[in-house]
Amino acid sequence: MRKCRVGLVGAGGVAQRHARVLAGFDDVELVGVTDVAPQAASALAAQHGGRARADVAELLATDPDAVYVCVPPFAHGPTEEAVIDAGVPMFVEKPVAVDLGTAERIADLVARRGLRTAVGHHWRYSSLLDEARALLADRPVRMVSGAWLDKVPPVAWWSRRDRSGGPVVEQAAHVLDLIRVLAGEVTEVTAYGNGTPPPVDGADIDSVTTAALRFADGAVGTLSAACVLGWKHRAGLEVLADGLALSITEDGLSIRDADGERHVPADPDAARVAVDRAFINAVRGIGDDIRVPYAEALATQRLALAVADSARTGATVRLAAPTAPTVLSTGVTVDA
Ligand SMILES: NC(=O)c1ccc[n+]([C@@H]2O[C@H](COP(=O)([O-])OP(=O)(O)OC[C@H]3O[C@@H](n4cnc5c(N)ncnc54)[C@H](O)[C@@H]3O)[C@@H](O)[C@H]2O)c1
Numbered sequence: 001m002r003k004c005r006v007g008l009v010g011a012g013g014v015a016q017r018h019a020r021v022l023a024g025f026d027d028v029e030l031v032g033v034t035d036v037a038p039q040a041a042s043a044l045a046a047q048h049g050g051r052a053r054a055d056v057a058e059l060l061a062t063d064p065d066a067v068y069v070c071v072p073p074f075a076h077g078p079t080e081e082a083v084i085d086a087g088v089p090m091f092v093e094k095p096v097a098v099d100l101g102t103a104e105r106i107a108d109l110v111a112r113r114g115l116r117t118a119v120g121h122h123w124r125y126s127s128l129l130d131e132a133r134a135l136l137a138d139r140p141v142r143m144v145s146g147a148w149l150d151k152v153p154p155v156a157w158w159s160r161r162d163r164s165g166g167p168v169v170e171q172a173a174h175v176l177d178l179i180r181v182l183a184g185e186v187t188e189v190t191a192y193g194n195g196t197p198p199p200v201d202g203a204d205i206d207s208v209t210t211a212a213l214r215f216a217d218g219a220v221g222t223l224s225a226a227c228v229l230g231w232k233h234r235a236g237l238e239v240l241a242d243g244l245a246l247s248i249t250e251d252g253l254s255i256r257d258a259d260g261e262r263h264v265p266a267d268p269d270a271a272r273v274a275v276d277r278a279f280i281n282a283v284r285g286i287g288d289d290i291r292v293p294y295a296e297a298l299a300t301q302r303l304a305l306a307v308a309d310s311a312r313t314g315a316t317v318r319l320a321a322p323t324a325p326t327v328l329s330t331g332v333t334v335d336a
Helices: 013-023 038-048 056-060 078-085 100-113 127-136 173-183 268-283 294-313
Strands: 004-009 028-034 066-069 090-092 117-119 141-149 186-193 208-215 220-226 234-241 244-249 252-257 260-265 316-319 332-335
Touching: 004 013, 004 056, 004 268, 013 028, 013 038, 013 268, 028 038, 028 056, 056 078, 066 078, 066 268, 078 090, 078 100, 090 294, 100 294, 117 268, 117 294, 127 173, 127 234, 127 244, 127 252, 141 173, 141 208, 173 220, 173 234, 173 294, 186 294, 208 294, 294 316
Parallel strands: 004 028, 004 066, 066 090, 090 117, 141 220
Antiparallel strands: 141 234, 186 208, 186 316, 208 220, 234 244, 244 252, 252 260, 316 332
16 A cells, blocks of 8 residues: 655644554655754654654655644744645644735635645534534524633744734634534624733733624624633634533533533544544545535635634724635725
């Protein structure tokens, strides 16, 4: 069997996870890894296979079948352009950028090239999602309440707005993506940040943010993000429909209805493996279970940035309905 030859750009925390998962697939060979910190690339290659490459050009010169882009939010753009130019299928970690312009430019290039892409919104591969969707199939969602309540992650770029986009874009985007799946598209956002950064050198992000959301189908909801704790407290979503309350996290779904309450556990690692398996399968031409191609991640990015923009400006942000597969305009207007 010819193996799928994969290259990695970025060798930090999430790249190590992908490398570990990919190294466990017998139809994948890691051919190279590049990082602006060469020692990080060398360490990852030594542990999981392949060779450290000097830069993206040298990585692409190995003629990989697929490239994973695992860089921090601020670093997206040039790598994707080079990979698209080479016509290589691309897995991009979320968030796809720190801003909207970069994400729209890459989405446009992807669409023009007809390139196969996937984005790391692995929550979409949770077995709980099918169960939640089935329960909601015959009753409209009335209200959602999403939250990511956590600590400041131990990476220097995270607490800088221009590096990470802030907690909503960088982290709560997983929850916003799930909100879009279960409750549909958001048309209006009004958000508040507390204007107080966490006690970390150079931090300029809000340490708490809360947003009110209005949905196209009439539902309303909230999204809260916090990094004031010393632990990961909760990341997930509550969904209310008539006579039904769902509580969804990465590791379980609680269901309460007229029949009582039950809990369905899930293994969060299964979704993290499934997102890689689906991408590799698609690259190898085996089915197509990519649930978040780049254009779909762009819609989540647009929503996350709308929350961040509203919190920053104090203005309500209206969102146009996404026009798949590619949106070239910003789709966002701001009411003063
Ligand atoms: N889907 C998930 O569950 C998940 C989990 C963790 C992180 N992430 C996302 O992955 C991204 C990276 O997070 P991380 O925890 O790996 O960060 P990290 O800081 O641990 O690693 C990032 C690596 O990228 C390298 N890098 C920076 N700019 C580069 C460039 N231009 N070219 C090549 N390498 C470059 C850095 O040197 C570093 O080694 C973030 O956007 C984060 O949100 C997603």
